[in-house]
Amino acid sequence: MSAEPQPGALNDDAVIFFDGWSSRKRRVELRFGAMLEIVQNGATLASWPYDDIRRIEAPGFALRRETAAAGELARLELHDPRLHNEIIARCGFLGGRVRPGANRALLYWSLAATASVVGLVWFGIPFAADRIAPLVPPAFERRLGEAAEAQLRAIFSAEPCHAENGAGALAQLSARLQSRAALEQPARIEILRSSVPNALALPGGKIYVFSGLLTRAETPDEVAGVVAHEIGHLRHRDAMRKLIATGGTSYLIGLLFGDVTGAGALVFASKALIGAAYSREAEAQADAFAAELMARLGRPAKPLGDLLTRVAGKENGAFGLLHDHPLTADRLAALAAADKSERGPPLLDDENWAALKTICEKVDVKPEAAR
Numbered sequence: 001m002s003a004e005p006q007p008g009a010l011n012d013d014a015v016i017f018f019d020g021w022s023s024r025k026r027r028v029e030l031r032f033g034a035m036l037e038i039v040q041n042g043a044t045l046a047s048w049p050y051d052d053i054r055r056i057e058a059p060g061f062a063l064r065r066e067t068a069a070a071g072e073l074a075r076l077e078l079h080d081p082r083l084h085n086e087i088i089a090r091c092g093f094l095g096g097r098v099r100p101g102a103n104r105a106l107l108y109w110s111l112a113a114t115a116s117v118v119g120l121v122w123f124g125i126p127f128a129a130d131r132i133a134p135l136v137p138p139a140f141e142r143r144l145g146e147a148a149e150a151q152l153r154a155i156f157s158a159e160p161c162h163a164e165n166g167a168g169a170l171a172q173l174s175a176r177l178q179s180r181a182a183l184e185q186p187a188r189i190e191i192l193r194s195s196v197p198n199a200l201a202l203p204g205g206k207i208y209v210f211s212g213l214l215t216r217a218e219t220p221d222e223v224a225g226v227v228a229h230e231i232g233h234l235r236h237r238d239a240m241r242k243l244i245a246t247g248g249t250s251y252l253i254g255l256l257f258g259d260v261t262g263a264g265a266l267v268f269a270s271k272a273l274i275g276a277a278y279s280r281e282a283e284a285q286a287d288a289f290a291a292e293l294m295a296r297l298g299r300p301a302k303p304l305g306d307l308l309t310r311v312a313g314k315e316n317g318a319f320g321l322l323h324d325h326p327l328t329a330d331r332l333a334a335l336a337a338a339d340k341s342e343r344g345p346p347l348l349d350d351e352n353w354a355a356l357k358t359i360c361e362k363v364d365v366k367p368e369a370a371r
Helices: 081-090 102-135 138-156 164-178 211-216 220-236 238-256 263-274 280-296 302-314 329-338 350-357
Strands: 015-018 029-032 036-040 043-048 053-055 061-065 075-078 188-193 199-202 206-210
Touching: 029 081, 061 081, 075 081, 138 199, 138 206, 164 188, 164 220, 164 350, 188 211, 199 220, 199 238, 206 211, 206 220, 211 220, 211 302, 211 350, 220 238, 220 280, 220 302, 220 350, 238 280, 280 302, 280 329, 302 329
Parallel strands: 188 206
Antiparallel strands: 015 075, 029 036, 036 043, 053 061, 061 075, 199 206
């Protein structure tokens, strides 16, 4: 038995071959040439390239060919230890050596997989969100909004403000805005007591304006512009799109099975509605909607930009209005360009404006004097 790679017959009754296509056991000879030749009665049954030969995890010394061309179950069983070193000397990959170019191929596949994931995140999920959000049933959206509402109040330690005169002024402002907004479902607008200058729209039609923003407002048009902007987000179902894009496939599965009120929904809601900003496109569309709505009411759009600029100079909280709605020069320029000036009556008179500004002030109720 020569170790030289020149062709030469090795007769050994202890070599068993299974061709992988039948269960027949064949006693064969091995010839070591350019490839390992498996021979029976002078006829070559198979030729295996040395680089394709691998060890099988099994008792004894068994081999297989890496490619399926030999049959997935094809194998050689070598029961003579004298053949083991002969095989190992020629089959370099039996010792764990990596095939030339394998690392490069692995790197290319890894890069391709990474590019696919990045493409899915940046393009696939937003594309799906834009098309799936309009199809989400309103009942699901309302349930999600209710679940997110409790989480929102807990995060901001906020409670609704219900001072009677202020509530009436808010209802008047809401009615004026929604009369020209053409919403499919009425929006429910509420003021929350919180020093954070913020406003946001939840899935299902709820809009919250925080008292910290109301305090910084100087005119009814500034508050109306903020509310009109949030109505724009409702009209475009931006909150739903953002939740789908943030939650990805896991959230979509939850929607399919109606699981939108559990802990998973709350996590997604708190992250997507509070911890992430809308896209620039969504903000621009909401601004354009607000400007158009204000123009329909004969009111200017520029005050919204004035309020945002004022908040930008004072805001220092992590969850302020500009965190969720980043202010850019383009936004301010677009609002100024869309301004149609004042052509209609004020949305609130001075008395109602003063009432709205004090909607969160607590009123001490004094007991009636004893008679």
